[in-house]
Amino acid sequence: MIDKFEVAIIGGGIIGCSIAYYLAKEKMNVAVFEGNQIGMKTTSAAGGMLGAHSECDGDFDAFFPFARSSQFAYSELKEQLNHLCGLDIGYRKGGILKLAFNESDRNELQSILSQPTVKWLDKETLSEMEPHISNKLLGAAYIEEDVNVLPMAVCQAFAKSAQILGATINEYSPVHNIHKKENGFLIETTTGQVEAEYVVVANGVWSTTFFKQLGLDRQLMPVKGECLSVIDEKMTLKHTIFHDHCYIVPRSNGRLVIGATSIENDWNEKVSLDGIETIIAKAKTMLPNIAHLKIDSFWAGLRPQTFDRKPFIGHHPEEEGILFATGHYRNGILLAPATGQMIRDLILKRQVNNEWVEAFKIDRHQPFAIK
C-alpha cells in the first residue's frame, strides 16, 4: 500500500520546510522529502541577513515588496515558532551597513538611499557606531530594518513546528522521478513511492532535474559561496557590514560570519584555499583588525541562480498540480516565509498579489539563453 498525501514537497531546506509549516497550519496533509538531512545543504551555509533592501537591486515593483513582506513575517515567526516548538531562531537586530570607500561606491548606493527607511551615514558617525571599521571609508548606507537570523535554527523550527502540526518529514529520501497519474502524481524516492495531489519542487539548485522531467526548458546554475567564521572576542561588531559582495555578520553566538565567494558552475561543496584567501582579503578591507581574530570554522554552499536572479515560485504552466518554489539565489533565508505563504495561497486558491505571480512564474520571458 502506498502512502498518500495532499502535498508532497521535494526538498527539506528552509524553503521546503517553510511551505510545510504554512500548509500544516491549514491542516493540509503534507510530506517533505529531503535527500540528506533537514537544512544541511544550502540553508546551513547561509549568512542569515534578512536584506530586503540590500538585496533588492532596484526592483521595487515585485521583489522589494515581496521581500519586505517576508521580513515582516519573521518578526512574528520568532515568537510563533518558539511557542510552538521551543526553538529559538536567533533573530537579531542591528541592521546592515553598506560601505562606500569612494564616490563610485556611493553612487551604487543611490537607489537604496532613496528609500525612506535608509540613511546615509558619514565617516564620523560610522566610526562612532563601529570603531573598528576601516578608516578609509567615505560613509555608508544604513538599513536599520535589515536584521539577521540563524538559518539552520529557522529551518529546524519550521520543520519541527510542521511536524507538531501533523506534517511528515522524511530525511535521507532523495526523489528521483515524478510521474503523472490520474488525480495526482506518483513520486519515486530512493526509499519507496508515495502519491500526492500536489507536488512542490523546492530543492534548490538540484531542481533542474525536475524541470527537465516536467518538460520545462529552464535551468538553475550553482553559484558556490564559501564562508568562514571567527570568534569575536572583543571587537563587538554590532551591525552587519557589506561591501563588494562580501559581508561580515555578527551573530548572537559571538561569531562573526564572513562570506562569500561566488564560484559559478561549481558543484563541489568543499572550500578551496583560493576561496578562503579571497574572503579574508575582503574582510580585512572592511575591518582591518579582523586579521587578528581566531578562526572558528569554514564551509560552502550552492546558491541556485535563475537567469534573472529572481526565484521561480508558482504553478507549472500546464500542470496545475505541480508547483515550483526554488531558485532563490542568495535570498532563500530572506524569502522563505513569503514563499511558504505564497505557495499555501496558490494551493488553497486564495488571492495572491498578481505582480508577484507574474514576476516569479517559471515561464516568464527569458531574454537570453544561459549556457
Added chain:
Amino acid sequence: MIDKFEVAIIGGGIIGCSIAYYLAKEKMNVAVFEGNQIGMKTTSAAGGMLGAHSECDGDFDAFFPFARSSQFAYSELKEQLNHLCGLDIGYRKGGILKLAFNESDRNELQSILSQPTVKWLDKETLSEMEPHISNKLLGAAYIEEDVNVLPMAVCQAFAKSAQILGATINEYSPVHNIHKKENGFLIETTTGQVEAEYVVVANGVWSTTFFKQLGLDRQLMPVKGECLSVIDEKMTLKHTIFHDHCYIVPRSNGRLVIGATSIENDWNEKVSLDGIETIIAKAKTMLPNIAHLKIDSFWAGLRPQTFDRKPFIGHHPEEEGILFATGHYRNGILLAPATGQMIRDLILKRQVNNEWVEAFKIDRHQPFAIK
C-alpha cells in the same frame, strides 16, 4: 616591567567570568587567568538547569536564599548582557519536573513540595503536560521557576561583557604559584608574572593546589559527570525532567541534554562506555521513547565537590587579600551570578548577608575528614 591589577582571578569558567563582570562594572581593574580556553572545562559540560529548588537539599537557611537570589539575577542578566555584548544566553522557561515513580520517591520530594512555589502534579496532569513521559509514574513535583540557560553562552557573555567594561581575559595562562609580597601578591603564570592587590581562586576542582599553597587543609574532590545530547525531532519535551540523579533538559537549539553520571575521584575528562550505558538506561526509565532519538554528541566534566557540597566563597581566614569562589559542585551555573556579586561586595567592603558568609567560608567546621 610587571603588569599590575587590582584583582587577579584564577580560573576562566563561569564563576571567574561572573566575578570579572561584576567587578568590571564597578570600574575595578581586573584580570582573569585561564589555563585553557574560557569555559571549556566544567562550565561547558553543565546541563544549565537553574535548579534553586531542586538542588537545595533541604537547606533553606543559606543555600536556598542564595540560590534564589542568583536565579533572580539571571532574569535581569539576560537583557543586560545581551545589550552590552550582543550574545544570547539561551534563557528558557519551562520549569523542572522531579519525577516520583513510587511512594518512596514521593517522600523524598516532601521538603521541596513544602515550598509555596512548588506543586504536586498527579499522573494524569503530568501525561497531559508531557505525553511521552513514562506511564509508570505516580506524579511529579513541578518547580515552574527553575528554568535553564546555555552555560557556555552565559560564560562567554560574562567574559565579553567584562572585556568591554575594561577587564583583561588571558586564555592559555595557567597559574602555578601565588606569592605574598608587600601590598599584594605576585602571581606566577606559565606565560609570565603579574601583581595584584586581591587574588580570587576560582578554578573549580583544580583549586586544591592553591588551598595547599595558602596553608589551608581543605580539598576538592572531582566528581566526573558524563553527558550526551540527542536531537529532539518530534518529541518536544517542554520541561526538564529529573529522577535518580539523572536529568533531561530541553534546550532552545532543539537538543535534549541527558546527564549525568557521578564518578568520584576520576580526573580523566573523557567519556567511558560504562558512563554512556548508565545514562541511556536512566533516560529510558523517564522517557521511554528517547531510545529512538538520534545521538548528537557526548562529553564529560569534573564537578568540584567540597566536604558538605556547599561552595567555598569568601576571604582566606588569615589573609584578607585572598578570596575563594570555588567548590560549587553541581551548582556552578545556578550560583554564578550570586557568587560574582558576593565576591564584589566582599572586595568593595559592602554589606553581605551574614548567613551566607558563615555558610560558605572556607574555614567552616568540617565534621569529618575526606580522604
Added chain:
Amino acid sequence: MIDKFEVAIIGGGIIGCSIAYYLAKEKMNVAVFEGNQIGMKTTSAAGGMLGAHSECDGDFDAFFPFARSSQFAYSELKEQLNHLCGLDIGYRKGGILKLAFNESDRNELQSILSQPTVKWLDKETLSEMEPHISNKLLGAAYIEEDVNVLPMAVCQAFAKSAQILGATINEYSPVHNIHKKENGFLIETTTGQVEAEYVVVANGVWSTTFFKQLGLDRQLMPVKGECLSVIDEKMTLKHTIFHDHCYIVPRSNGRLVIGATSIENDWNEKVSLDGIETIIAKAKTMLPNIAHLKIDSFWAGLRPQTFDRKPFIGHHPEEEGILFATGHYRNGILLAPATGQMIRDLILKRQVNNEWVEAFKIDRHQPFAIK
C-alpha cells in the same frame, strides 16, 4: 557537447572505485559518478574485516572462493596502491577469533572449523593470546588469515590511483536516470548529462531505483549498522573478536571499532540511543574491561541486502551494456577487489569463473518475494 566515456560507474563507494581502478589499469576511459563524497556513505561505516572465512556461512561453492580470491588480492594491492598513489590502506594482520561461550555457539562454528586454515583454540590458549577476553568462554575458532584494512583508506586509494591512471571521479553528482540510446546510454546526473557504452550500477542500497528503471523486479533492503570506536589505551587487543553479530576490531590507529547493529528497513543514517546501548552490552560480554575505555566516535551506515545475502554482480539479463555490482550486504570491503576484477573481465570479455557468474547474476532464482 556531451562528455563520452567507455564506462560510466554509478556510485563512488569502495565497489565503484575498485571497478574504476581495475578498468583504468586496462586503459579504459571510465568515469565515476558519486552523489556525495567518495566513500562517505556505507564504505566509511564499515569495520574493515576481510572475513572470507567468517562471513562465508557455509557457501563453499561460489562465495568462499570468490571471497578468498578477493582477500588474496588485498595482499598485493597494499603495495601496488601505495606505490601508485602514496596512500596506506592500513592492512593489519592478526586474524579473527569467533568466540564460543557454550556448546551451541561451538556447533555453529563447525562448518568453519572444517576448513584447513581454521583452528579451534581452547579457553587457556585463548586467554594467553588475549588476556582481557571474557573468562566465561569455552573457546574460539581462530581464523588467522582473516585480516583487516581501513575501509576509507582503501576506497580513497582506489579512487586516487584510478585518477592517476586516467579515470574521472565526479563527486556531488547524483545520477537520476539511465536512458538507452543507439550504441550506448545517456546518463542524467544532477550536474549534467554524459554518454557511455557501458554503465555499471554500483551505488549500494540506493541501486534499487535503477533496478526499477531498467525493468528488473529486484530490490535491496537497507540494514542499518551502528558502530562506535573507543581508544584502546592499554588493553592492546591483538585480534578481531566476534560473537552474536558483534565484532571488536583493533585498528592500526589505536582505536577499537565496535559494531554493529542490524536494523532492517531503516534509511536514516544517524545513530540511535538504542543502537549504542545494544553494542555496548554485546562488547562487554566479549571483553568485560572495555567498559572502562573512553569513547572516540560513533556512526552508522546502510548495508545493501539482497534476498539471499549474496551480491548482484554481472550483466543485465537483456541489456549487455548494463552491469550490476551492488548488494554486497556486509561484505563490501572484503569483496571489492574481486568485484572490480570480475566487472573488468566481463566488460573486456575475458574468461570469468562460471560458478561466480551463476551465483551472483541478478536474475538468479529468488525463492520467495521480499516485501
Added chain:
Amino acid sequence: MIDKFEVAIIGGGIIGCSIAYYLAKEKMNVAVFEGNQIGMKTTSAAGGMLGAHSECDGDFDAFFPFARSSQFAYSELKEQLNHLCGLDIGYRKGGILKLAFNESDRNELQSILSQPTVKWLDKETLSEMEPHISNKLLGAAYIEEDVNVLPMAVCQAFAKSAQILGATINEYSPVHNIHKKENGFLIETTTGQVEAEYVVVANGVWSTTFFKQLGLDRQLMPVKGECLSVIDEKMTLKHTIFHDHCYIVPRSNGRLVIGATSIENDWNEKVSLDGIETIIAKAKTMLPNIAHLKIDSFWAGLRPQTFDRKPFIGHHPEEEGILFATGHYRNGILLAPATGQMIRDLILKRQVNNEWVEAFKIDRHQPFAIK
C-alpha cells in the same frame, strides 16, 4: 600513602613519551604526568618531517650527528613499536626538496649541498619529479634521507608501548611544583603527590616555570606555528617541499600539510586569519595549483625556542636527580628518539657522546639575554 617511582617525567608529548619508552625498556619504574591528553599540544601540531639535514643550519658538530642518529632510530622504531603495540607510525619515504627560486636561495643551500647525501636538482629534473611545482624555480636541494612520520601516531605508539612495558601514563595531571627531599623529589600535581628519584622536565614551552623553581635563569620563548591541511585529490605530491620557512608535506592519509607561521611570544593556541592567509600565499608560490585544493582542517602549536635554538638535554648543573629534555624548537619529532636514548643513558650512567652533552646542557654559555 604516596606513589613512588624511579623516574617521574613531566610532560606527555613526544619527548616525554619517548623517554618513558626507552626507560621502560630497561625495566625502570617510570611515570609520565601530562596536564592534558598525550601529545595534544605541540606534538599534534607538527608537520612530521624528519629533517636531519634540512634543519641542521650548518651545525655539523653536535646537532647534525645527533639528529642523524635520531633519524636512523626511526627506521628501527617503525617495526619495533608496531610489533609491541600494534600502532603504525606512518613512516613515509620521499625525501625533502629545498627549493631555490634564485641565486640567493641557492647560496643559502650551499652548506647542505656539501653533504654527500644531498643532491642539486636542476629545473628540468625537478619538474619531472614533481610536475605541479612552480615553473619559476632554479632548482632544488634534494635530501632523499629526510623522510616523514605522523607525529601523533609516534607519540601514541611510544606511550602505549611504554605502558605495555610497565610505565604509568597520567593524563589530565598538570604538575605545579617539584620539591627536593631526602633521596629524591616530591612532585605536586593537581591530582595528588608522588615521589621520584629522578625528575625529567619535558613539557616543552611550559618548562620555564620549572627552570625558575629550580633556580635556573633560563627561559623558553613560544613561537606559534599555524598550519592547515588540504585534500590532495589528484596532485600526488611525492616529496616534501620547503621554501622560506614554509613546507608542504604529503602524508600517507592523502592529506598535504602546509605550515607554518612563526609568531614569537604568542601563547594563544588558536589560528588567526592572518596566519592562514600567510601560509596560503607561501604554499601557492611553491605549488601554484594547490589553490584549487580543498581545505581539510587547521590548527596551531607552540614551538619551545631556546636562546640558540638547540634543545636543553641533560642534568641540572647542581642537582643530578633533575634532568631536562625540552626546548626542541621545531625539531621535537626529529629528535625524540635520540633524546629518549640520551636521557636513558644519563640516568643509567652509560656513556654519552660528550659533544652532545656540552652542546645541549642547560647551563651552556648564553651570549646574550633574551627578553
